[in-house]
Amino acid sequence: MTVAPARPEAERERLSGARIPLLVGSLIVAVLAFQLNASLLTPAIPSMAADLHASAGVVSQVQSLFFLSGSVLGMVVSRWSDTIGRRRALLVTMAALLVGTLLTVTAPSLPLLLTGRVLQGTSSAALTIAFLVLSEELTAKQFGISVGVVTAVNGGLGGLDGYIGGAITDAFGWRAVFVVILVVAVLGTLSVLAFVPRVRRSAARRMDWLGATILGAFLVGFSQFVSEVPSRGIADPLTLVWLTVAVVAAVAFVLVERRVAQPLIAVPALRARTAWPVLMCTFLTLSGVFASTNFTVVVLSQDGANGFGLNAAMSGLLFLTPTAVAGLLTAPAAGWIAQRIGWVRSLRMATGAILLISIALALFALDKWVAFGLLIVMGVFYLGLYQATANGLSVLNAPADAPGSLPGIHGACFGLGAGTGVALVGPAVSAGTPEGYHLALWISVALTAAAFAAALVLRPTPNALPAGARPEGAATA
Numbered sequence: 076m077t078v079a080p081a082r083p084e085a086e087r088e089r090l091s092g093a094r095i096p097l098l099v100g101s102l103i104v105a106v107l108a109f110q111l112n113a114s115l116l117t118p119a120i121p122s123m124a125a126d127l128h129a130s131a132g133v134v135s136q137v138q139s140l141f142f143l144s145g146s147v148l149g150m151v152v153s154r155w156s157d158t159i160g161r162r163r164a165l166l167v168t169m170a171a172l173l174v175g176t177l178l179t180v181t182a183p184s185l186p187l188l189l190t191g192r193v194l195q196g197t198s199s200a201a202l203t204i205a206f207l208v209l210s211e212e213l214t215a216k217q218f219g220i221s222v223g224v225v226t227a228v229n230g231g232l233g234g235l236d237g238y239i240g241g242a243i244t245d246a247f248g249w250r251a252v253f254v255v256i257l258v259v260a261v262l263g264t265l266s267v268l269a270f271v272p273r274v275r276r277s278a279a280r281r282m283d284w285l286g287a288t289i290l291g292a293f294l295v296g297f298s299q300f301v302s303e304v305p306s307r308g309i310a311d312p313l314t315l316v317w318l319t320v321a322v323v324a325a326v327a328f329v330l331v332e333r334r335v336a337q338p339l340i341a342v343p344a345l346r347a348r349t350a351w352p353v354l355m356c357t358f359l360t361l362s363g364v365f366a367s368t369n370f371t372v373v374v375l376s377q378d379g380a381n382g383f384g385l386n387a388a389m390s391g392l393l394f395l396t397p398t399a400v401a402g403l404l405t406a407p408a409a410g411w412i413a414q415r416i417g418w419v420r421s422l423r424m425a426t427g428a429i430l431l432i433s434i435a436l437a438l439f440a441l442d443k444w445v446a447f448g449l450l451i452v453m454g455v456f457y458l459g460l461y462q463a464t465a466n467g468l469s470v471l472n473a474p475a476d477a478p479g480s481l482p483g484i485h486g487a488c489f490g491l492g493a494g495t496g497v498a499l500v501g502p503a504v505s506a507g508t509p510e511g512y513h514l515a516l517w518i519s520v521a522l523t524a525a526a527f528a529a530a531l532v533l534r535p536t537p538n539a540l541p542a543g544a545r546p547e548g549a550a551t552a
């Protein structure tokens with residue numbers, strides 16, 4: 076295997092010819108290894124529980140710990156890539172994924188299985204680092220198209236992930252699911268070694284490990300607080316402990332970042348209208364859309380008394396798969412649209428459309444076929460246009476002295492937003508009444524309205540301007 080020689084960061088020549096599809100293809104395989112970890116396993120949980128002699132509720136930690144570790148470790152490794160280089164950080168990510176997957180394939184007990192899942196969570200950094208690599212190696216137009224393509228792959232296997240995971244489990248057992256992930260992870264690692272360029276860092280960037288640890292504590296505290304609220308209530312002592320951890324960590328993070336020479340992300344940069352609205356927009360959009368499409372509508376569709384009375388398989392086929400397919404088909408064009416009309420304008424268009432669709436869904440949710448049609452349109456604007464645009468903006472609007480900071484934190488906002496949305500609508504949905512479902516959907520409307528407001532506040536950096544208005548030398552981040 077031949078690898079291109081390392082080149083200084085300052086040269087910043089763009090790739091051309093056959094090297095472009097080879098780079099994009101290698102990053103797609105690496106991202107797919109992460110995505111399969113996120114989407115294939117849910118149907119295998121009952122089989123894991125039976126084999127490991129544990130309850131399904133306890134074994135479900137294979138998912139919750141994966142996403143939690145992904146939020147924390149993904150953020151850390153993404154920022155660390157500013158120090159050690161993108162290629163090396165990707166290889167660290169893939170190495171952790173390989174070790175974690177080997178543990179899950181061979182784990183004789185639940186603790187070892189969960190340890191493997193924590194290591195696998197590191198692979199979430201592959202997505203944000205992929206966008207950083209694309210921004211540094213491609214032209215603005217190529218970057219826009221490639222961001223859309225990678226975002227489409229990160230959406231999964233067209234909504235059939237759960238079905239495929241269940242089929243593998245039924246035919247070969249739950250460990251076979253991890254074998255499939257292992258094969259993809261090996262291919263991803265080899266692809267990164269072969270086709271991701273090595274770039275020598277010209278600046279002496281240091282990793283702010285203290286800031287990363289404190290921010291990680293905030294992410295853990297906030298995630299656990301959100302997960303405990305639906306079952307324990309906000310006044311429960313354990314819930315309040317996690318809330319206290321989150322608040323103390325948030326305050327400590329601001330104080331520490333103001334004092335270190337090379338912070339994880341400078342407080343003035345985080346406070347700027349080019350940064351915090353990106354994070355808030357994604358947090359609120361995920362809160363609203365995930366709660367409505369992946370939770371409220373799914374529960375409603377399976378409610379025999381006040382809903383549509385569908386079984387789980389038909390519910391997913393009718394209300395999840397078409398949405399995922401719509402996003403898969405439209406995401407590749409989304410990045411091209413964003414770089415043509417401007418990334419911020421594209422984000423505003425997406426969040427505005429999502430708000431209107433959310434309002435329509437709240438009004439007509441009890442009509443099965445209207446809800447079906449609305450969710451397909453939601454897939455176009457949420458899974459397609461919004462996610463590609465937000466992912467690209469997190470890179471293009473990142474501070475120049477810490478390009479991995481905003482994408483890393485932005486990646487954590489996806490999981491935090493989804494969990495928060497479910498926690499907010501959970502009590503209303505659990506009532507199982509038409510009024511409860513409507514209330515849950517109007518809560519989602521409020522969240523998407525706040526996301527639209529954040530998009531209106533957002534300002535672009537020169538890198539995120541439309542193609543014709545971009546200053547010379549600002550092709551990408």
